[in-house]
Amino acid sequence: MTLRIGEISYTNILPLFYFVDRDKLKEEQFTFIPQVPAQLNAAMSKAEVDVGGISSFAYAKNQHDYTLLPDLSVSSYHAVGSLFLFSKVPIEQLNEKRIALTSSSATTIHLLKVILAHFYQFKVHYEVEEPNYDKMLAQFDACLLIGDDAIKATWCKEPNIYQYDLGELWYQFTGLPMTFAVIAVRNEIVETKVKELELLNRELLFSKEMSIQTQFQPMIRQIMKDHAGDLPFWSNYFNGLTYDFSEAEQKGLLSFYDLCYQLGYLNEPVETLKLWQPVKDKLTK
Numbered sequence: 001m002t003l004r005i006g007e008i009s010y011t012n013i014l015p016l017f018y019f020v021d022r023d024k025l026k027e028e029q030f031t032f033i034p035q036v037p038a039q040l041n042a043a044m045s046k047a048e049v050d051v052g053g054i055s056s057f058a059y060a061k062n063q064h065d066y067t068l069l070p071d072l073s074v075s076s077y078h079a080v081g082s083l084f085l086f087s088k089v090p091i092e093q094l095n096e097k098r099i100a101l102t103s104s105s106a107t108t109i110h111l112l113k114v115i116l117a118h119f120y121q122f123k124v125h126y127e128v129e130e131p132n133y134d135k136m137l138a139q140f141d142a143c144l145l146i147g148d149d150a151i152k153a154t155w156c157k158e159p160n161i162y163q164y165d166l167g168e169l170w171y172q173f174t175g176l177p178m179t180f181a182v183i184a185v186r187n188e189i190v191e192t193k194v195k196e197l198e199l200l201n202r203e204l205l206f207s208k209e210m211s212i213q214t215q216f217q218p219m220i221r222q223i224m225k226d227h228a229g230d231l232p233f234w235s236n237y238f239n240g241l242t243y244d245f246s247e248a249e250q251k252g253l254l255s256f257y258d259l260c261y262q263l264g265y266l267n268e269p270v271e272t273l274k275l276w277q278p279v280k281d282k283l284t285k
Contacts, residue, residue, distance in 0.1 A: 002029035006040040006052030010147035015211035018219045020203045036104045050189045057107040066184040067276045073245040074181040080167035081237045084150045087142035087162040095122040097141035102131040105146045176252035
């Protein structure tokens with residue numbers, strides 16, 4: 001097996017994979033492994049996956065073992081549209097309340113904890129549950145859902161339920177973008193499978209650029225068949241995300257890591273991000 005590629009099974013990361021030439025990569029014995037973020041995070045840490053679109057929090061937990069591909073992420077500068085806190089009361093009244101957390105996430109769980117503990121100074125009782133909107137709110141004061149589970153919940157939620165976008169809350173408090181997923185590579189792969197990694201990196205960058213150039217339209221047509229929703233909804237959704245990983249996204253992510261460390265969610269600080277350099281870039285320096 002040449003390269004095992006973990007692929008998050010959510011629509012928000014699809015622009016990085018939609019235009020990838022899978023047939024060509026499969027000829028090179030690349031394998032795609034679709035999983036939800038929590039499963040993929042675990043598979044990466046166990047070396048069952050070589051490269052993956054993982055939760056950004058998972059990188060912080062494994063910073064000494066992973067290298068990040070540059071120019072690729074799932075980030076937002078305002079609302080995300082698929083990371084929601086649903087609450088029976090306004091967010092200002094959640095102190096000492098009970099919140100159900102989706103079992104599918106790592107980054108979003110800790111982003112919510114950072115927002116409520118640091119910015120609101122709240123103490124909240126959390127429990128991790130399987131992502132099910134109705135069951136969560138039947139037992140808890142609020143619930144956190146991400147990805148397609150969150151999107152579908154917005155379509156059927158009751159009018160008296162409060163809904164908060166975590167990306168928007170983060171930006172309101174910090175003025176910084178938030179990065180939810182990154183493309184991470186196990187360090188041993190960086191050293192031993194250089195050509196394969198360069199090929200995959202080119203394909204992911206191509207997919208990102210083609211998605212943007214086509215304004216996500218071919219991809220959206222496929223999503224509408226698989227998940228419902230209409231063209232204006234999905235167009236607005238994807239245009240609200242950014243797939244770059246520039247200095248601004250990196251600054252926002254390091255700020256998030258710093259707060260996670262201050263609050264005890266990380267055992268050690270993340271002071272720098274280890275970014276992969278293609279061989280040709282190394283030779284020009």
